[in-house]
Amino acid sequence: MGFERASVIESDPQIVDETRIRAIATELLAESTGGRSLLAKMQDQLRWDDKLLSWTMDNPGLRVQLFRLIDCLPALTTKAEVARHLQEYLSVEDVELPPALKGLLNFTAADSMAGKAAATTLSTAVETLARKYIAGSTLKETRKTIEKLRRQSMTFTMDVLGEAVITETEAQAYLDQYLTLTTQLTEASQTWSTVPQVDRADGVALSKVQVTVKLTAFYSQFDPLDVAGSQAKVSDRIRLLLRHAKDVGAAVHFDMEQYRYKAATLTTLKALLKEAEFCDRTDIGLTLQAYLRDSYSDLQGIIAWAKERGNPITVRLVKGAYWDQETIIARQNHWSTPVYNHKSSTDANFERMTRLLLENHQHLYAAIGSHNVRSQAHAIAIAETLEIPQRSIEFQVLYGMADNLATALAKRGHRVRVYCPYGDLIPGMAYLIRRLLENTANSSFLRQSVSNVAADELLAPPVWGEGDTDRDKVQPEESRLSFHPVADTDFAIAIARDQATKALETVQQQLGQPYWPLINGELVQTENTLPSVNPSVPTEIVGVVGQVTIDQAEDAIAAAKAAFATWKKTPASERAHILRRAADLLDQRRHELNAWMVFEAGKPLHQADAEVSEAADFCRYYAAEMERLEAEVIYDVAGECDRYLYRPKGIVLVISPWNFPLAIPTGMTVAALVTGNCALLKPAAATAVIAAKLTEILVEAGIPKGVCQYIPGPGSTVGSHLVKHPDVHMIVFTGSQDVGCQIYASAAILQPGQRHLKRVVAEMGGKNAIIVDESSDLDQAVQGVVYSAFGYSGQKCSACSRVVVLASVYEPFVARLVEATKSLNVGQAIDPSTKVGPVIDAAAQARIRQVIAQGKTEATLALELPAPDIGYFVGPTIFTDVDPQSSLAQEEIFGPVLSVLKAQNFDQALEIANGTNYALTGGLYSRTPSHIDQAKAEFEVGNLYINRSITGAIVSRQPFGGFKLSGVGSKAGGPDYLLQFLEPRTVTENIQRQGFAPIAGMD
Structure with missing residues (x-):
């Protein structure tokens, strides 16, 4: 954070006397340093x-x-x-x-x-x-710290470390620990002599014991997308704590955490503390962070709420502890940064929030938490000017961070509370x-x-940094990429959740409509149709999709051949413009498309939303890439003009999967289109409605008739016919290994009249492994493995199906893995609390159940979660003691089944991870530099992810694709991908005439 200065904070000399602030600050500074x-x-x-x-x-x-x-x-x-x-x-x-x-x-x-x-x-x-910085590792040690503070006329608030819960067992243990802690501390407090400076205020006794808690620690699945569900879960546990605290005489304060939890935290606490049982409590507090741009308006809202409530609570005002993390998360997601860019702006905002808080001291108590002498002096000056009662203000510091300042404040007679981690x-x-x-x-x-x-x-006095005042409109940071990525929805924002809910309601009213093939720009009715159903509720028909015949497929081929003659001559800049328009439309229709994926693909909302972003990013990235490739490469020498350029291949058959029903067909199709080819989109039957929506968008964006055609139909007849068709130049496929190999073989056969060899790009899945070594952060590793294995019910080609754990951490890792998986919510995709939805259809459900049954004969069943009876559900399943050569460890499952394998050392772990026919994605959780370097060099995967989940590749940043039997072709979303759709040409012209060559610089 820098100190660029723009404008001095506004102040009212009647309230804030700068001379007085400076005098108090100087005294505090001198007392803090002893001269x-x-x-x-x-x-x-x-x-x-x-x-x-x-x-x-x-x-x-x-x-x-x-x-x-x-x-x-x-x-x-x-x-x-x-x-x-x-x-x-x-x-x-x-x-x-x-x-x-x-x-x-x-x-x-x-x-x-x-x-x-x-x-x-x-x-x-x-x-x-x-x-x-930590008051004690045991209660005995911590009591000594507390008693020492009290001898110095200071009090405390106790915070139990390790609040990052990832299982419901840990969430319950967190509550139980606080129930025990408040009991033990209040029992101990019976022996403490009263310290009037901190134990009484304005003639009223204050709680000698205060604890600070994190709201998210009461529920392991706390999610901003599911505010109502999260609120209900945590509120039950908070009520127990507050009742117990009242019984024993302890005060409770709620800390603030990362920005994504702020709105849900405030919503939950406001509702809870207005309940009749808690409305009269004044021994409760919450925290606001001044480095957040919307913290001042949050404080205004809390003041209005407190006036309605009628009884004050404490607001602890701090500057914030997650600045780097908040900035990184915002930049990664292309969101507006929620924190101020400059530390000086945070200080300025802290002072105006201090003033607002103290001006409303009759409605809220103030706890000024800062190690900045200036900030504390500013609060003291206002308190003196307004003659604020003792009960209405206290000063807080972190244990070990500003001991001298705390002592100086206490010597001045102020109530000082030290935040004590334990x-x-x-x-x-x-x-x-x-x-x-x-x-x-x-x-x-x-x-x-x-x-x-x-x-x-x-x-x-602190000043506002450039771009940080309330008048400045905050924009996401400019991308360093060749295109402007689309931002995922931030579901921590209420309006975004409302838009998502409305879209689900709107789309649900549109279910059951017919969707016809698009051939040569016209919707064509078919004799045969196929219903597409909601895998969460199979009786619910999402749409009825017309199935093309071979004759209609031939019509589409003829239309593509005719359109190609013009489309291939269309300048790349015009084709790129159409793709960018398509990207805009995808983003504009984001919530609607999310809803269609929820209903047709059974994809939970947060998973669907990322897919819309990926689809739009494919459009923008490939548009930029084609403009780069369109420029001729010049290799001229004297007397000779040498050019290297590209031309499109012709007709591209796109065979897309159901598991990424929008992003993958978008990427494959627009890659074909922007390179000047014509595309035939044959989507997976299970998600053909979403492909129809994509086709609508491409047509609206300006794709001409015949250039892109939507041809849903049976793979065994229409699909096979088109793969072998002599007029098809290229097949782009994502799906199973069996089908991919069959396509590869069929395409290799030269058909009568065929004058080219077909190119096949095929992504065919993986048996992906994550290695967890002894130096890993187990919190991070467990969360990453659970998300990678069970996100979208394990139905991602990048999903983790094996986790290889070093022996020294095997037992603790497995124990937490099982508990974390037990904590997942399994249910319908439309439910915002759902983390694991259905599998795609009945056939997949039956196949996965058969795998689980076979697995029980090969390994130890560590967990098999129950699943809803209605719908195509399979509960997350974990096997341990898995043989690396067993079918569980070798065959792709494409479902929520995870195998845990033990390795004695890191070399063996790599050997196990590499010991399959696939090489798609892999992961490593380690804090050992040599292990990280070794994995980079030896882990045989196309995409290696270190200390993060292994799913969710991002266009351009993480081009996606593997090798071995995981597929053939360059990585999607990477700089080589479009080259597969183009024929390179070299043109050389001798420009010398009778010893004369028109080359600049030659006379």
């Missing part, structure tokens, strides 16, 4: 833990590597492993090490005495560092990294304090 710089105080105690912080402030590259090393340290179980990772992370060429660190790395073998000594030094330093180091590591990032960020007040920034600059 010496914080840098001088820090240099007094340069132990190893202090050295780590000091080095990271001065060396950004080292900062990254050290924090990554610290992040994985709790997962390493031996000193040799710690020493090996120490060398791997810090022996990086572009990172300059301080002499002390170089000395620490001066060992050759990780298991040597020197290596073990280095490991001990590092581990001790990190543990000491963690204890600076728990084991492993779940607390994410918290520790956030604190280290905050402490060492150039823009933080603490970092500036130890950098000898002048007091006048340090305590100056």
Whole structure:
């Protein structure tokens, strides 16, 4: 975050006296440092833990590597492993090490005495560092911390580390832990002497015990798309906690988390705290983050709500701890950034929110959470000016982050509350990294304090950075790609959820209509039709699709041949313009198309939405790629003109699958069209209605008659006839290996009258594996495997069907994997809480059930979830103790069935992962640099994903496709893909005439 300055924050001198603010801030700063710089105080105690912080402030590259090393340290179980990772992370060429660190790395073998000594030094330093920010790993330790704070006239709020729950068992354990904690702390508080400064305010006794909780930790499937369902689940558990807290006399505060959860969190708490049972409670609080652009309006809304409620609650005002994460997520998804771009803007917003909050002190209590002396002084000045009662304001700091400031505030007589994290180091590591990032960020007040920034600059009024004022319209960051990607829907936004719901209602009223083939620009009725049904409710007919005959297919071929003569001469820029128009239409009709996929493909809404984006991105990317390829490549030499250029092939038969019913047919079809070919789209029968909608869009975008034709029909007759047709130049197929190989063989046979060899591009699935090693973040690994294996019921060619786990973490991984899978909601795709919907049809259901039955004879059944009786459902199923050579581990299943295999070491894990006939996608969860490098070099897959899920490839960023028996052809969405649809030509002209050549520069 930078400090670009645009305009000073507006202030009312009647409320905010800048002179008074500066005076208070100066006093606090002096009291905090004891008259010496914080840098001088820090240099007094340069132990190893202090050295780590000091080095990271001065060396950004080292900062990254050290924090990554610290992040994985709790997962390493031996000193040799710690020493090996120490060398791997810090022996990086572009990172300059301080002499002390170089000395620490001066060992050759990780298991040597020197290596073990280095490991001990590092581990001790990190543990000491963690204890600076974590109040205790046991309740006994934490009670000592609390009692010390109380002796300093400060109070606390207790936060249990490890709130990132991924199973319902963990969510229940989180609640139980807080129920126990509040009981134990309040029992302990009976022995504490009263400290009037923090235990009483305006003659009223305050709770001596306060706990802070994360709302999402009460429900493992908390989802912004499912606000109502998430609200119902968490509210039941919150009610239990609030009732218990009242019984024992504890206060409860609700923390704020990532932006995507904010709206659902506020909605839930507002509803709950207005219930009759809780409406009179004033010992409850919630948090707002000033770095969010909409936080000021959120505060205005809470004030209005509090006035209606009639009894105040506390609003803890903080600046926010997820700035980097929020910025990255927004950029990855092409969303407007929800946080301010500049730290100075956050500080400015914090001050105006402080003022608004304190001006409404009769409706809300204020908890000013900041380590910035200026921010706290600003609040004090307003409180003094408005003569705000003691009960209405307190000041908060994080444990270990601003101890001197907290002491200075307490000495001034203010109520100071210290946020005390409590728990084991492993779940607390994410918290520790956030604190280290905050402490060492150039823009933080603490970092500036130890950098000898002048007091006048340090305590100056904050200003709004460029582009951060309320008047500035926030736009997504410009893409660095050759096209402008389409953004997925952010379902955390209420209006987006409303639009999705309305589209589902509208489309449901349109079910059952007929859809006819499009031949030569005309809808053609057929004698035979085929119903398309909703796999969630098979009695519900989505549409009735006309099936072309061979004669009608011949008509389509004739129309394509006639249209090709003109279309191939159409400039690429015009063809590209049509594709961009199609992309716009896809995006405009996003919610409608999502709804059709929900009903016809059984695809849950969030999965469908990403597919619309992919379809639109294919259009825009291939448009840009064709414009690039249209330019002639020049290889001229003196006296000779040499050109390299492309021409289209002719007629392309597109045979698309049902599992990505919009994105894949769009990509294959528009690739054919933009390169100047004519396309015959023959979609999978199960999702032919969605293909009809795509055809409508392409026609509306301007594709001429005969250039793109929609020809649904039986694969065994019409499909086979077209594959062998002498006028078809190319077949693009996505589907099963059996059908793909049959197409490949049939296309290779030269037919009578055929004057070309057909090109076949075929993507034929995979048996994809994810490796989980001993250094992995198991929270991340379990979530990634569950999503990759069971998202869209495992019906993605990229889905994880095998997970290879190293023996040292096999048991804990399997235990959490099973519990996380148990927590998934299985149900109809239309239900926003659904994570696992139906499989596509009855045949698929029967086949997968047969695989499961066979698997029970080969391996150990660890889990088989029940599934709804109505619809084509198969519950997520997990097998353990799977033989790498068994059918479970070798054959593609295309359903929600996951095999877990054990490997003794990383080399064996790679051998198992590579031990199939497929090479499509693969994944690795690891924080060991050498393992990551080895996987990059040796994992035999077309798409390798490291420390993330293995599904959801993004156009241009992650071109998709594999090798071995996973398919043939270049990667979809990549720079080579369009070349398959083109014939390259070289044209050479001798331009010399009697020794004269018209070349610039020759006289």
